[in-house]
Amino acid sequence: MAEDKEVTIYDIAKHLNLSAATVSRGLKGSSLINKNTRKKIQDAAKALGYRSNTFASNLRSKQSLTLGVLTPRLNSHFVSAALAGMEDVASKEGYRLIISQSLEEVEKEKLNAQNMFNNRVDGLLVSLAANTESLEHFEPFFNRRIPVVFFDRVANHPDSISVVIDNYTAAYNVTKHLIEQGCTRIMHLGGNLLRNVYSDRLRGFKDALKEHDLPLPAKFHQVSNLSSEAGTQAAEWILSLPPDKRPDAVFSANDTAAVFCMLRLKAAGIKIPEQIAFAGFNNDPISLVIEPNLTTVDYSGYNIGQTAAKNLINHLKGVIDIFMTDAISLRAELIVRASSMRKTSDVRREK
Amino acid sequence: MAEDKEVTIYDIAKHLNLSAATVSRGLKGSSLINKNTRKKIQDAAKALGYRSNTFASNLRSKQSLTLGVLTPRLNSHFVSAALAGMEDVASKEGYRLIISQSLEEVEKEKLNAQNMFNNRVDGLLVSLAANTESLEHFEPFFNRRIPVVFFDRVANHPDSISVVIDNYTAAYNVTKHLIEQGCTRIMHLGGNLLRNVYSDRLRGFKDALKEHDLPLPAKFHQVSNLSSEAGTQAAEWILSLPPDKRPDAVFSANDTAAVFCMLRLKAAGIKIPEQIAFAGFNNDPISLVIEPNLTTVDYSGYNIGQTAAKNLINHLKGVIDIFMTDAISLRAELIVRASSMRKTSDVRREK
DNA sequence: TTGTAAGCGTTATCAT
DNA sequence: ATGATAACGCTTACAA
Numbered sequence: 001m002a003e004d005k006e007v008t009i010y011d012i013a014k015h016l017n018l019s020a021a022t023v024s025r026g027l028k029g030s031s032l033i034n035k036n037t038r039k040k041i042q043d044a045a046k047a048l049g050y051r052s053n054t055f056a057s058n059l060r061s062k063q064s065l066t067l068g069v070l071t072p073r074l075n076s077h078f079v080s081a082a083l084a085g086m087e088d089v090a091s092k093e094g095y096r097l098i099i100s101q102s103l104e105e106v107e108k109e110k111l112n113a114q115n116m117f118n119n120r121v122d123g124l125l126v127s128l129a130a131n132t133e134s135l136e137h138f139e140p141f142f143n144r145r146i147p148v149v150f151f152d153r154v155a156n157h158p159d160s161i162s163v164v165i166d167n168y169t170a171a172y173n174v175t176k177h178l179i180e181q182g183c184t185r186i187m188h189l190g191g192n193l194l195r196n197v198y199s200d201r202l203r204g205f206k207d208a209l210k211e212h213d214l215p216l217p218a219k220f221h222q223v224s225n226l227s228s229e230a231g232t233q234a235a236e237w238i239l240s241l242p243p244d245k246r247p248d249a250v251f252s253a254n255d256t257a258a259v260f261c262m263l264r265l266k267a268a269g270i271k272i273p274e275q276i277a278f279a280g281f282n283n284d285p286i287s288l289v290i291e292p293n294l295t296t297v298d299y300s301g302y303n304i305g306q307t308a309a310k311n312l313i314n315h316l317k318g319v320i321d322i323f324m325t326d327a328i329s330l331r332a333e334l335i336v337r338a339s340s341m342r343k344t345s346d347v348r349r350e351k
Numbered sequence: 352m353a354e355d356k357e358v359t360i361y362d363i364a365k366h367l368n369l370s371a372a373t374v375s376r377g378l379k380g381s382s383l384i385n386k387n388t389r390k391k392i393q394d395a396a397k398a399l400g401y402r403s404n405t406f407a408s409n410l411r412s413k414q415s416l417t418l419g420v421l422t423p424r425l426n427s428h429f430v431s432a433a434l435a436g437m438e439d440v441a442s443k444e445g446y447r448l449i450i451s452q453s454l455e456e457v458e459k460e461k462l463n464a465q466n467m468f469n470n471r472v473d474g475l476l477v478s479l480a481a482n483t484e485s486l487e488h489f490e491p492f493f494n495r496r497i498p499v500v501f502f503d504r505v506a507n508h509p510d511s512i513s514v515v516i517d518n519y520t521a522a523y524n525v526t527k528h529l530i531e532q533g534c535t536r537i538m539h540l541g542g543n544l545l546r547n548v549y550s551d552r553l554r555g556f557k558d559a560l561k562e563h564d565l566p567l568p569a570k571f572h573q574v575s576n577l578s579s580e581a582g583t584q585a586a587e588w589i590l591s592l593p594p595d596k597r598p599d600a601v602f603s604a605n606d607t608a609a610v611f612c613m614l615r616l617k618a619a620g621i622k623i624p625e626q627i628a629f630a631g632f633n634n635d636p637i638s639l640v641i642e643p644n645l646t647t648v649d650y651s652g653y654n655i656g657q658t659a660a661k662n663l664i665n666h667l668k669g670v671i672d673i674f675m676t677d678a679i680s681l682r683a684e685l686i687v688r689a690s691s692m693r694k695t696s697d698v699r700r701e702k
Numbered sequence: 703t704t705g706t707a708a709g710c711g712t713t714a715t716c717a718t
Numbered sequence: 719a720t721g722a723t724a725a726c727g728c729t730t731a732c733a734a
Contacts, residue, residue: 009711019720060712098448289637384704
């Protein structure tokens with residue numbers, strides 16, 4: 001049945017000797033319409049090969065049923081998990097998802113935001129680029145009360161809400177765990193401090209040290225993009241130190257840097273965790289492949305995505321008022337694995 | 352400047368004492384319009400805080416500048432890379448991306464397809480669910496000549512085009528490489544044969560064996576979902592065999608199964624590659640973490656995504672006619688790493 | 703180079 | 719419970 005002309009509600013109306021208005025209502029299952037006519041309308045629609053015109057509907061009703069997603073990059077384990085969670089929720093609630101990536105560049109982020117604005121998304125889900133400092137490009141949304149939900153890499157703004165994990169506490173717990181394993185010279189591989197995820201983790205790390213009266217030797221906090229190369233470089237730096245000046249533990253703000261740091265150190269004959277214990281962050285698949293398996297923080301992008309989308313949609317539906325809340329913090333769990341198990345007496349193990 | 356009423360082209364027209372038509376043209380930079388008026392119009396638009404209404408424009412012009420993407424699941428390394436490549440191309444060409452996932456279920460895929468159809472996407476990018484058998488749900492697109500580009504997990508249809516890698520040849524080359532390394536009892540961990548990616552790899556594998564007069568012992572081809580659990584199970588099965596009945600090489604249709612199979616075998620004291628050589632497929636990040644590093648096939652989701660999107664958009668722009676082509680096959684490269692290097696004389700190495 | 707006017711397919715408002 | 723009619727904001731023949 002290859003239709004060539006678009007079938008409109010008028011065609012259905014004519015077909016059934018009804019008005020377009022009735023058809024429109026019937027199609028949406030409005031309770032104003034007689035149950036029988038409703039059925040007739042829906043049957044006719046199917047028979048005629050009708051498909052609703054989203055544009056006309058959006059134009060008239062002034063809502064798009066579309067959420068815009070701004071991400072730093074699409075090809076990241078965390079982002080794709082978050083997207084999956086968002087899609088799960090959104091599709092169930094009848095919302096579409098338009099996606100974009102800034103490639104960590106604030107300029108592209110601005111463009112993407114503008115695009116989303118022109119596309120009249122009903123709401124925005126945002127994880128910020130590495131170098132975003134101001135939120136000016138979101139002002140159009142704030143001004144028009146288009147709800148903005150930041151997730152993971154967030155920023156504070158009274159007209160928005162954040163969905164995060166408690167990075168501070170998670171990092172604090174990781175560090176405390178390393179200390180409990182007897183580590184006293186703990187090094188931290190951190191990310192760009194503009195982003196809450198990394199600055200919070202650093203704070204948690206430092207506070208745990210302070211609380212246990214441990215020093216933070218010079219250069220034991222290094223900032224990088226936490227790539228695999230950065231991990232390898234950190235290892236080179238450690239190897240360049242005289243053995244007694246080396247850290248006895250490394251806490252990396254992501255798993256990638258931790259794992260590639262470990263690989264390089266292992267190749268140099270360093271024993272993990274005996275000589276240097278390791279902990280990462282994210283619970284990436286690679287953390288279960290490296291030997292010894294990497295202690296890390298489980299960090300469910302899927303959950304964060306679901307939560308962010310659900311809150312946004314609930315707000316749009318008027319079920320809750322997002323603007324009352326400042327931030328939603330999800331549980332993050334320390335997963336202790338062999339890379340940090342120095343005391344055999346400590347029997348905490350995964351699962 | 353918090354606007355509350357939407358600014359339309361009529362507002363700009365009134366402001367400048369022009370007609371709406373002129374403003375519409377000026378906004379698009381039409382060469383019909385005087386350069387000065389064009390500038391005036393664009394300045395006024397900015398000053399008044401105008402944003403174009405995509406719906407009205409789409410409604411009138413009957414194109415959405417939107418591409419729909421159907422994926423099996425968003426949280427997969429390959430899919431997210433492909434999406435990144437698509438976004439890269441699409442955003443440069445002024446197209447938006449609406450995404451969806453079938454979660455490997457044909458029923459959800461059907462729903463998603465219908466949704467995309469109602470949303471009047473200009474074109475479709477599709478990677479099929481595991482259990483999709485018929486293409487009926489794409490008929491509406493075929494009938495209306497809405498271009499459909501399959502990528503990675505493809506199907507044949509005269510009104511569509513496929514973007515793939517040459518899975519057959521890649522698998523053939525992997526197998527040949529293992530044979531050249533002296534392996535004679537090669538096992539294959541494969542995926543669902545409904546999908547070209549897995550059936551083609553199996554064919555390549557079998558043909559390479561045949562060509563070298565090697566047998567395929569019973570149960571040396573196993574079908575699974577290629578998850579980490581499936582990899583572990585394959586290892587258990589191998590260990591359950593008497594040592595002289597075990598394979599001396601495993602070629603897995605993805606890296607995940609290969610890596611987790613290796614981990615289990617290593618834990619049982621099997622030497623890799625000496626006792627069992629390994630090769631995977633995908634060049635996932637984990638392939639560089641496992642020790643020894645995994646021989647695999649580099650399989651750029653990013654490239655596939657870019658190519659698929661570029662061809663689709665070129666077709667939409669009338670630059671090329673997609674329907675003339677059947678399939679585009681991208682280069683896939685065998686990356687030999689330590690997991691399959693049995694002959695020290697063989698100096699082929701990565702990079 | 704600019705203007706006029708019709709129409710894209712819905713939904714909202716007001717009637718009936 | 720249904721109908722008539724006017725928007726929604728833009729594009730595009732056609733006219734000037």
